[in-house]
Amino acid sequence: MKLVRFMDDAYQGKASGRRLKTRQGDMIFSLEDLADQVGEKPSRAAVEEFVPEDNSQLDLLISADPGKKYRLLWGYLSSLAAERSAAPLVLPSRDYAGLELMRGTILLQEAGSHVGMRMKGGKILVQGKAGDYLGQEMEGGGIIAAGCRDYAFRNMQGGYGLVKGNAGKFVGLGNRGGRIVVLGSCGERAGWLMRSGSLYVRGDAGEYLGILMSGGRIRIRGTAAARAGWRKKGGVIMAGSFGPEAADDVLAMD
Amino acid sequence: MPDPRKKIQLLITSLEELRLHVGRKDLAVGKQRINAQLYFSLANACLRGRAVLLYGGMGANKTTLVNLLGSSFLSMDLDDVEDLMVTGHPEQTEEKIVGFLDPRQWTAAYAGSAQVLWTAWAQSRWKLINEINRFPSGKQNLFLEILQKRKISYAGQLCRPGDTCYFATMNPEFSATYSLDEALLDRISACVPAAQPDFLAGLLLTEREQDVRDLASMLPRFTPQEFSSLPENVAEKPLSSQVELAILCLLRDFTLCERAPSFDKTQLSAAKPSLGLCSGCHYHNNPEAICWQVDEGLSDRVRQDLRAFCRAIAYLLDRDADLLVLKAIAPYILWHRVTPLRSILERPPYFGAGKLAYVAELVEKSINRTMNERAEMNLIFSRAVDGELPVARAVEELSTFDDPIARLDFIPHLEQMR
Numbered sequence: 285m286k287l288v289r290f291m292d293d294a295y296q297g298k299a300s301g302r303r304l305k306t307r308q309g310d311m312i313f314s315l316e317d318l319a320d321q322v323g324e325k326p327s328r329a330a331v332e333e334f335v336p337e338d339n340s341q342l343d344l345l346i347s348a349d350p351g352k353k354y355r356l357l358w359g360y361l362s363s364l365a366a367e368r369s370a371a372p373l374v375l376p377s378r379d380y381a382g383l384e385l386m387r388g389t390i391l392l393q394e395a396g397s398h399v400g401m402r403m404k405g406g407k408i409l410v411q412g413k414a415g416d417y418l419g420q421e422m423e424g425g426g427i428i429a430a431g432c433r434d435y436a437f438r439n440m441q442g443g444y445g446l447v448k449g450n451a452g453k454f455v456g457l458g459n460r461g462g463r464i465v466v467l468g469s470c471g472e473r474a475g476w477l478m479r480s481g482s483l484y485v486r487g488d489a490g491e492y493l494g495i496l497m498s499g500g501r502i503r504i505r506g507t508a509a510a511r512a513g514w515r516k517k518g519g520v521i522m523a524g525s526f527g528p529e530a531a532d533d534v535l536a537m538d
Numbered sequence: 539m540p541d542p543r544k545k546i547q548l549l550i551t552s553l554e555e556l557r558l559h560v561g562r563k564d565l566a567v568g569k570q571r572i573n574a575q576l577y578f579s580l581a582n583a584c585l586r587g588r589a590v591l592l593y594g595g596m597g598a599n600k601t602t603l604v605n606l607l608g609s610s611f612l613s614m615d616l617d618d619v620e621d622l623m624v625t626g627h628p629e630q631t632e633e634k635i636v637g638f639l640d641p642r643q644w645t646a647a648y649a650g651s652a653q654v655l656w657t658a659w660a661q662s663r664w665k666l667i668n669e670i671n672r673f674p675s676g677k678q679n680l681f682l683e684i685l686q687k688r689k690i691s692y693a694g695q696l697c698r699p700g701d702t703c704y705f706a707t708m709n710p711e712f713s714a715t716y717s718l719d720e721a722l723l724d725r726i727s728a729c730v731p732a733a734q735p736d737f738l739a740g741l742l743l744t745e746r747e748q749d750v751r752d753l754a755s756m757l758p759r760f761t762p763q764e765f766s767s768l769p770e771n772v773a774e775k776p777l778s779s780q781v782e783l784a785i786l787c788l789l790r791d792f793t794l795c796e797r798a799p800s801f802d803k804t805q806l807s808a809a810k811p812s813l814g815l816c817s818g819c820h821y822h823n824n825p826e827a828i829c830w831q832v833d834e835g836l837s838d839r840v841r842q843d844l845r846a847f848c849r850a851i852a853y854l855l856d857r858d859a860d861l862l863v864l865k866a867i868a869p870y871i872l873w874h875r876v877t878p879l880r881s882i883l884e885r886p887p888y889f890g891a892g893k894l895a896y897v898a899e900l901v902e903k904s905i906n907r908t909m910n911e912r913a914e915m916n917l918i919f920s921r922a923v924d925g926e927l928p929v930a931r932a933v934e935e936l937s938t939f940d941d942p943i944a945r946l947d948f949i950p951h952l953e954q955m956r
Contacts, residue, residue, distance in 0.1 A: 287919075288917070290779050290783070295917070320822070320823065
């Protein structure tokens with residue numbers, strides 16, 4: 285028997301030809317599944333490619349505890365969920381929430397470390413205190429937190445950060461843009477290596493404020509501790525008062 | 539001779555009326571619902587050289603049902619049929635199961651070849667291996683040789699009972715059971731769950747006042763001619779091209795693997811989908827592809843079993859052996875032979891316990907895909923094989939189909955034809 289006749293007989297002249305769609309409807313039920321596909325340190329684009337279109341499935345993934353192993357994946361998923369959500373998305377306190385967020389709003393009771401890292405748009409509201417590296421490398425959008433620990437807004441390039449209480453050490457380290465407002469006080473070495481952007485502190489600042497800065501503007505309403513502007517090469521530092529050994533060009537605020 | 543199918547229908551009715559079998563109708567063939575345990579056992583009685591394994595907890599009527607059917611088909615007393623079965627336990631030996639050397643030949647003046655006293659089980663054409671998983675693994679190997687064969691050898695002598703119906707029963711894993719070897723499982727044609735009676739069935743059983751033995755004598759009896767004619771009657775049921783094609787594609791869907799030697803998953807030993815073989819493969823996690831979802835490929839025995847049971851069930855139901863029959867029976871032929879990925883099987887709705895349902899879903903997926911989506915690529919391949927289409931063009935066209943069968947079966951075959 286000819287093979288063609290066998291096939292014709294089997295299909296009875298009905299030949300449709302949809303191809304196997306390799307990427308559609310992949311079964312991703314857990315962060316482990318997602319990690320199988322994209323690895324544990326993926327790019328946002330890779331995660332976006334595999335993330336379920338079904339919102340309930342995405343919610344299921346976000347509700348899982350990522351532990352240390354899958355926290356980057358969880359961070360991307362939190363951003364994707366916030367971008368899809370019409371209302372502000374309330375999330376548990378975990379590291380990397382809002383990683384590379386582009387739009388939408390995330391609400392956090394407390395925040396872990398690396399919240400809002402590399403975010404490009406949208407808004408993150410932290411009702412409690414945030415951990416280390418808040419808004420690190422952010423390029424756009426805004427973060428409002430009641431307080432934060434060290435290295436907040438490190439290497440910031442754009443957007444804004446508002447800390448309603450006190451900030452830890454090294455606020456705005458290596459900034460190249462963006463605006464930071466601290467309504468409380470900040471620790472030592474705020475504005476370290478700052479090249480552009482602005483830092484406003486309503487309270488006091490620790491020692492070595494604006495150390496090695498080459499651009500941008502720092503304003504301290506209270507007192508800047510010792511050695512403000514130490515070896516600074518450019519930019520402006522203004523303070524209500526400043527301690528001993530401050531750089532010559534540190535200005536007194538009116 | 540009248541068609542024995544009518545007697546089979548009478549047997550089914552009698553089993554129900556006498557409250558000897560009251561199982562739930564758990565198998566849907568199109569709109570018709572039947573009891574899988576009963577119909578697979580009957581289908582096996584209509585075939586020869588196949589083995590059906592009834593799997594379930596204690597007291598689920600597995601052994602009794604096979605013996606009752608044996609009593610009816612062989613026209614024997616239930617007691618005599620029960621004497622034919624062998625039951626698994628660690629002290630069973632080949633001598634107790636198959637036969638032993640006649641010791642009298644060494645005491646008498648005898649110069650001929652060795653004489654073997656064959657057991658009733660070995661000589662019977664209705665072989666029940668009761669509690670097969672209570673045989674230790676080494677002793678299970680004995681059945682590798684016996685199952686599906688027409689003769690049994692021992693001490694250089696042959697016993698030729700002829701075409702035989704093989705049945706086996708087993709319980710789930712208990713402390714005194716042993717797991718079954720994959721090679722033995724592959725020789726078992728179909729595995730059917732036997733459930734405990736449900737509420738209404740339990741109520742019906744309370745109406746049974748006579749002993750099973752007395753009731754068994756009231757079942758219809760088959761003549762030897764009728765019993766012998768059953769395989770021929772089944773063989774007369776034609777299989778449509780659709781069913782043949784769906785069976786072929788089903789086997790290839792389970793067996794093909796891009797990373798296995800010769801693209802054949804049955805070649806794998808240490809590397810398996812469950813051990814990370816498929817990580818990074820572009821078929822991995824694609825729900826439309828089946829290859830990554832089960833560890834094992836399927837042997838050609840599966841194809842033979844699918845064809846045989848498709849015909850037999852169609853014969854019993856007096857209907858065409860079509861895709862509906864294939865979809866209904868295929869999960870029972872496959873599920874004991876494959877190990878699905880635990881990460882999927884343990885999730886809802888399977889919860890680690892719904893292996894049969896999961897395999898049924900894979901079967902449905904493969905058959906639907908073959909009938910609805912593979913027509914174009916199958917026709918391209920057919921035309922190229924028949925010389926109606928240039929091979930180079932067929933390869934080019936087939937390369938646009940991201941289907942394992944097109945990529946791993948059709949294109950390599952056509953490239954060899956160039």
